[in-house]
Amino acid sequence: MPETIMTDKFIPLDCDDVVLLGKDTFKVSRLKDLVEQHIKQRLQRCIYESNSLEPGVSIVELFSLISLAEHQINLNEIQYNYSINGYVLRLGSQGWQKGKLKIEVCISVIDSNLNQVYLEFHPEEITEPDPLLDDIYKILSEN
Template sequence: MEDGFKAIECNNGDVLDFGDNTYKVAKFKQAINTSFNSTLEDTLNEELSTQGVSIKQPPNVNWFQKGINCEILTLGSESWKKGKVKLKISVEFYAEEEDMKITNSNNSQITKTESPLDDLRRMIQEEN
């Protein structure tokens, strides 16, 4: 992402703070998945159609859960492959680079701590 932001991987146990409300990433993703109902799919199909992409599909086909039957012809393949197109939404968090520098400097301090084996090494050296 531009504007001095860097992507950070979100885990299901991470917490997002939207001012007055905080949610675990897992709950946020579940709410998004549940929100993908037929109204959203109808809107998507209409918008695709206005962009010149017309996909004929039977009723109760689901872009987000089950996928839509189609075929693909990839470069180098000898024939079409049957499968499904399924849309997946991911949750991404972009941290400001300034925060990343602070985090990275904190992590470098942690890695410079003594190893638990350092005491053993000193004891062995003292004996020799």
């Protein structure tokens, strides 16, 4: 029986590669767009004060400035990392590869044109069994 191991290789995905997550398939370029849209929409939501009917600041504004005692730190970007099991079909490959998809999102607080979504894939490799072990398994199953 083949053994499955996770490699330590990170393979950047091209825009024309295809990702299978559950029952849904996405071209990498489309998946990047969808991830960025969802993150941006959520970060633009305003937080309402419980004692006021007026909206407060957006979530991105809330996290863009951090006060530490007398010091104020302006953050230029917010990063999110997420990984999920899935399959990738790469151009020129012989079929779907199983592994872990890593999604990294960098949202610029200063300029939304600087937003970036990176997709990397960590394939599982199937190591083929030793032919000698196959012979032993056959002998044992016959007895």
